[in-house]
Amino acid sequence: MMGMNYCSECGKSVEVSIPEGDNRPRHVCSTCGAIHYQNPKVVVGCIPVWEQQVLLCRRAIEPRYGYWTLPAGFMENGETSQQGAARETLEEACARVDVEGLYTLFNLPHISQIYLLYRSRLLDIDFDAGEESLEVALFHEHEIPWDEIAFPVIQESLRLYFADRNRGVFPLRSGTIERLPGEARRFRILLDDDPA
Numbered sequence: 001m002m003g004m005n006y007c008s009e010c011g012k013s014v015e016v017s018i019p020e021g022d023n024r025p026r027h028v029c030s031t032c033g034a035i036h037y038q039n040p041k042v043v044v045g046c047i048p049v050w051e052q053q054v055l056l057c058r059r060a061i062e063p064r065y066g067y068w069t070l071p072a073g074f075m076e077n078g079e080t081s082q083q084g085a086a087r088e089t090l091e092e093a094c095a096r097v098d099v100e101g102l103y104t105l106f107n108l109p110h111i112s113q114i115y116l117l118y119r120s121r122l123l124d125i126d127f128d129a130g131e132e133s134l135e136v137a138l139f140h141e142h143e144i145p146w147d148e149i150a151f152p153v154i155q156e157s158l159r160l161y162f163a164d165r166n167r168g169v170f171p172l173r174s175g176t177i178e179r180l181p182g183e184a185r186r187f188r189i190l191l192d193d194d195p196a
């Protein structure tokens with residue numbers, strides 16, 4: 001559970017307890033009684049494609065500074081997941097896309113996130129590094145810097161994308177990525193059944 005010391009409703013201190021009728025610990029305000037629920041966040045992004053190439057961004061922020069990723073970020077209130085994916089692509093890569101089908105859906109329970117990545121078509125190649133990117137570039141499949149990809153969810157989505165492109169079909173791919181115990185960054189990827 002993420003730390004919380006003070007109630008966002010009244011400013012008094014909160015304590016951790018299981019509210020009546022609930023079954024898990026929550027931050028509960030001992031003064032006004034507000035229950036502060038914490039739920040997973042949705043990350044939305046694009047796999048922007050220009051001809052045979054995919055656009056990647058090199059991160060200018062932590063975590064994973066200097067590593068390559070697809071444009072993606074937290075969904076904002078009041079937008080659809082497709083709008084969020086296009087907005088993140090504009091912010092991080094200054095790139096305009098036509099958002100096509102939903103392609104990957106990954107659960108990341110160790111960080112309480114769910115990722116939705118959309119296939120998308122770049123409308124032009126006037127892209128540029130946004131504030132959160134050091135550089136932005138197009139890559140053919142054989143040029144992808146596989147050892148310098150920021151996150152396993154991005155690496156697996158790219159791997160699936162090229163495999164499916166070579167087969168000529170893009171079914172929705174879904175699964176779960178678990179972080180294995182220990183200090184080392186090691187993960188297990190569990191794909192749901194192949195829908196094809």
Ligand SMILES: [Zn+2]
Pocket residue numbers: 007008009010011012029030031032033034
């Ligand atoms: Zn309160």
